[in-house]
Amino acid sequence: MHSKALSGDGAVFQSRHQPWRSLRNLLFLGIVLLFGACERTLERDVIVDNLIYGIDTIPVYSSSAEKDKLKTTTQFVSTAYSQLYLRPIPSETLNELSLLRSAHGDKNLIGELVISHFLADDAVLATLTTETEMNTDPEAFVEQTYLRFFLRLPTAYERYALSRQILSDPETTVIEVYRAFLLSNEYLYY
């Protein structure tokens, strides 16, 4: 049994540790190791930028059709964090955010809030491409953004269409584009 009580430090509710966290962590570790191994195995010739973990970013997928499995909550949180902060997520942060996401039924709704938290962090803002760079060479920005979040290169039409959409509205920001990628259906899959 896990009982909760009003917290004195401002939390609406205070929660206790739940024992199945450990199992979840082990599962996640296994998934991360497996995923990392796949990334090495599928290395291609195209090397665009140093984005993830200071390692050359490479396309893991040749097309979106290869993504047919839903990310678990821990996979979603950890990949979003690492692709924005460019470093692995601390285990405590992963635990807390995974539980937070699990506690809500509409994953898109809570995902928007978690991503808003990430995108408001100075550490993430420091990694962003500038609006000037985006608008000067939108196709290069689109390609980098596809690689950063979808781990693949855009098709020619995807590159053209998104570049055109960015240029069509001068108010569009880099954060908005990143937010849209992180909230997209494709981002839910691996």
Place this chain on the structure above:
Amino acid sequence: MKRRDFLRNSSLASASLFTAPFLLPSGRAFARAGSRLVNHVVFVLFAGGIRNQESVDMGYLSTQGAGSSGNILPNMLSGAVPGGSLVHSPWAPALSTPLSQQGTLFRNLRYASGPTGHYNGHTVAMTGNYTDTGLNLNLNPDFPTVFEYYRKHSDPMPNARSCWWLSTELGPYPSLNFSRHPEYGALYGANYLMPGYGLGEAAVQYLGGLQTLHPEEANRVKGIKAQLDGFFNQGPGQVSGVKNSDQDNRSIQQLYLDLLSGADTLDLPLPDGVPSYLLTGDGANIATGWKILDRFQPELVVINTTNSDVCHDNFSEYLVALHKADYAVGWLWDKIQQHPVLANDTLLICMPEHGRNLEPNGLVDANGLRAFDHTSDENSRDVFALIAGPSSVVAQGRVVGTPSSPVGESIDIVPTIAHALGFLDAVPSGMLPGRVLDEAWA
């Protein structure tokens, strides 16, 4: 008036009778298809494994040979409170008239089949189908949940914000807001919230200072996302969970952010003078359920209480948890009856997910009281159900069923809800083996 003008005006007036929306007492523009008894149902799964000995039998300590009998659920049941040798601190009831007097008590109702496990019991109560085999935890149930029946078979289809499932714990319980049934699933699921984590310390830490997006920014993001989604082809069966409309998404986010920032606060189910640290997880869950009811007036809400599961090793704390959960239920009903939309238009159903064994398990608490498990003996299949509502809808003060002649089963709650909300006739035959608990109606 010229004849032509008269004909035109009279025909317009006649047409408006058919096209103008009819405002109902609840503020809803149109009545839904199907005859409804009420427009709101709140189902409190009074769970954790509750023996009838300590609930409707009012045995208190007498079954242990350790003290008096008496009623520790004074908000739900009529009966004299324990006279002495108390192991709990009595709270004055939130209700002057117990719920059993504001509705019908099914005193002995059967959990007839399958293991008496917590998740099994929840699944049975929320799907209306017994689960005879072991369940894979963290998998959505095979049979549709009451939320899916409600959304799929109500016309017009209600949005996801119209139904909620709130649980005191995570574990497998988040999976009960929709099923894996191929004809139903997430498209018809309910919103889910576990307040302890969803609005807990981490939520305050990470989300407390956020604001919802400016509409123009949200529109630009939506446009880019729509383009990205247009290039990604996954079948409708691959959706990742329940999705709210954009408008509902914003309103639910606003509720969460209001609570996390302190702009809005929860009313707590505690008597005057009782400090907030005595609030249980059950109380917190019901408090959050009330906030959602108050703000959104959903038509179908399922909330559970589970703290009484401490009975595995502490019978005294089991009684305390029962007493506090009873207070929270009474407090919730009192709130509902003060609400301009919900009052006199809401059905409240309470039922444990299963009972507990007749024989103790060998553990003894600090008061020398023996503890009980729930391992599918006959006693653990004996539960009660309480249906309260407006006197025009629900028989007041009626008691049906006896230990030797039980009335109703756990699988009957879903068809009863479906009947009350007017969509039972649209549910395909064979999906719900239970029956409507017609004994409850006035």
